[in-house]
Amino acid sequence: MARIVLMSGSLRHHSVNGAALATIRSILDRRDSEFHTSEIRVADLPHYNEDLDVGPGPAAVSAARELLIASDAAIVSTPSYNGAMTGTLKNALDWLSRPWKASSLSGKPVALLTASPGTYGGADAQPDTRRVLERCGAVLIEHPRVAIGSADFLVGREGTITEPLVVAELESLVDATIAAIARGRRRVPVAV
Numbered sequence: 001m002a003r004i005v006l007m008s009g010s011l012r013h014h015s016v017n018g019a020a021l022a023t024i025r026s027i028l029d030r031r032d033s034e035f036h037t038s039e040i041r042v043a044d045l046p047h048y049n050e051d052l053d054v055g056p057g058p059a060a061v062s063a064a065r066e067l068l069i070a071s072d073a074a075i076v077s078t079p080s081y082n083g084a085m086t087g088t089l090k091n092a093l094d095w096l097s098r099p100w101k102a103s104s105l106s107g108k109p110v111a112l113l114t115a116s117p118g119t120y121g122g123a124d125a126q127p128d129t130r131r132v133l134e135r136c137g138a139v140l141i142e143h144p145r146v147a148i149g150s151a152d153f154l155v156g157r158e159g160t161i162t163e164p165l166v167v168a169e170l171e172s173l174v175d176a177t178i179a180a181i182a183r184g185r186r187r188v189p190v191a192v
């Protein structure tokens with residue numbers, strides 16, 4: 001059983017990034033092998049406060065850390081907010097990067113995508129997001145950039161994306177994630 005954590009940078013009910021992750025979840029559900037997907041909801045995490053980050057920390061934080069540590073990989077989808085990941089996603093990554101030298105993301109294979117109603121699919125958020133994920137100890141899964149543009153036109157009634165070219169891109173990203181898991185990238189303690 002491979003455990004994959006999905007994390008969206010958007011809090012919106014009709015989020016296109018949420019729709020992209022719902023599509024990935026349905027792709028994984030259709031695969032022969034056994035995959036278990038779960039979600040870290042960034043909205044559940046309080047604003048980062050080092051005063052609260054003692055011991056196990058707030059319940060939602062320790063639950064998110066444990067989920068990520070127990071997972072084999074994560075897939076992160078975020079909108080671009082003014083050329084970077086959303087503040088709520090950055091907040092979640094800050095929580096997950098702690099305690100110091102014990103980041104829940106250390107050695108974790110992470111696939112990244114962005115989605116936006118704009119033409120460029122939030123691609124301008126990717127360099128910063130990659131840099132921060134790597135700073136947190138994550139191992140970015142190698143794959144051609146996935147940035148879903150005009151995404152609001154691609155979401156169907158089921159809340160997933162059905163446009164064949166985009167679904168194929170997401171299938172390919174899922175394949176890369178599964179390959180990364182199969183390569184047995186193990187957690188390596190990294191000082192962050």
Ligand SMILES: Cc1cc2nc3c(=O)[nH]c(=O)nc-3n(C[C@H](O)[C@H](O)[C@H](O)COP(=O)(O)O)c2cc1C
Pocket residue numbers: 010011012014015016017018078079080081082083084115116117118119120121122
């Ligand atoms: C504060 C803010 C900044 C934004 N900046 C960008 C941007 O730089 N590039 C872009 O493509 N879209 C930008 N958008 C539009 C978002 O891509 C759009 O709201 C998108 O639907 C958010 O993703 P979601 O549907 O997953 O919530 C911005 C939206 C907000 C609220």
